[in-house]
Amino acid sequence: MPYKIGYIDEQAGERIDFANLMDDDDDNIEVVFFEVDEHTVISNLLEEVLNSDIECLVVDYHLSETGVPFEGSDLIGLFHRIRPNFPKIIYTAKEDKVIPEVENEIIYFINDKSIKSDEKRSEDFRMKLKTLINNYYEDIDEAKQNLIELTTERKKRDLTIEEENLLFKSKKFLLKMDTRKRELPEVIHNLDYISELKEANLKADEILNKIRNA
Numbered sequence: 001m002p003y004k005i006g007y008i009d010e011q012a013g014e015r016i017d018f019a020n021l022m023d024d025d026d027d028n029i030e031v032v033f034f035e036v037d038e039h040t041v042i043s044n045l046l047e048e049v050l051n052s053d054i055e056c057l058v059v060d061y062h063l064s065e066t067g068v069p070f071e072g073s074d075l076i077g078l079f080h081r082i083r084p085n086f087p088k089i090i091y092t093a094k095e096d097k098v099i100p101e102v103e104n105e106i107i108y109f110i111n112d113k114s115i116k117s118d119e120k121r122s123e124d125f126r127m128k129l130k131t132l133i134n135n136y137y138e139d140i141d142e143a144k145q146n147l148i149e150l151t152t153e154r155k156k157r158d159l160t161i162e163e164e165n166l167l168f169k170s171k172k173f174l175l176k177m178d179t180r181k182r183e184l185p186e187v188i189h190n191l192d193y194i195s196e197l198k199e200a201n202l203k204a205d206e207i208l209n210k211i212r213n214a
Helices: 013-020 042-050 074-084 095-101 104-109 113-117 119-154 159-176 184-192 192-213
Strands: 001-007 029-032 057-060 089-093 110-112
Touching: 001 013, 001 042, 001 119, 013 029, 013 113, 013 119, 029 119, 042 074, 057 074, 057 119, 074 119, 089 104, 110 113, 113 119, 119 159
Parallel strands: 001 029, 001 057, 057 089, 089 110
Antiparallel strands: none
């Protein structure tokens, strides 16, 4: 199955350039385009992206150049609040202007468009996108496995501080896959995530107190 990269840019030429950048027989990447123009409502676009089956989101920063009523960083910021761990990139030719305009943690999602003129950097960018996707899936699988194993183990015995901490982190990660309650991962529904999370929070307080008093 190909990697599915969502791409948003208001300029047709830039969309073609990005498709060409991703077009490599060895990389197996499919580009999914989302249309934007001066009539686009950011909340509607956000919902469209969230409901798609893309595995990484790449957005041009300077969307307003042709009248789009928001910038790419605005969309990435909203998307990040809902799916903070999901792979995403702000794609720009003016990195120095973008950095002061975004939140601190979003700085790390910025990528320079000049890579498309360099074959080696283009290859590295495709690898970066695939690695982001692969790591995201691996983190999900690991968190689910930890959640299942440690929740089961807790019914048999008291967990160690390290195990409680790992359980808490795993639940937190899974809850952040999509912060909209209707989109929560099935594994958390099956394990009564609300009561489990409250208990995990209490355990986290216990852990902190033990560390302080150690």
